[in-house]
Amino acid sequence: METRARFGFTAAGGSMDDPRVRRITEQLPPGTAAQLLAAHQAGADEQQLAQILAGGLGFAYFRDPGRRADGLEVELSDVDYCDLELL
Numbered sequence: 001m002e003t004r005a006r007f008g009f010t011a012a013g014g015s016m017d018d019p020r021v022r023r024i025t026e027q028l029p030p031g032t033a034a035q036l037l038a039a040h041q042a043g044a045d046e047q048q049l050a051q052i053l054a055g056g057l058g059f060a061y062f063r064d065p066g067r068r069a070d071g072l073e074v075e076l077s078d079v080d081y082c083d084l085e086l087l
Helices: 030-041 046-062
Strands: 002-010 016-025 073-083
Touching: 002 046, 016 073, 030 046, 046 073
Parallel strands: none
Antiparallel strands: 002 016, 002 073
16 A cells, blocks of 8 residues: 555654654555455545554554554544555
């Protein structure tokens, strides 16, 4: 997936990054893709879908698939675009 949106995060120990616009291209974890599809089919609104996306991007991009930044919470807002490709 590729998106350009405003991202910020809060991590354990009180560290944080003020939200800023980032363009991110990342492969989402399979569970996130499944959650997005199920939520979309169930009629989730844009904010709910953005929360799911933030969780998946947090894991794949910021936490480097579980290798760092445990407990990091990602905030996603002001989505400019989001392209998803299902493989």
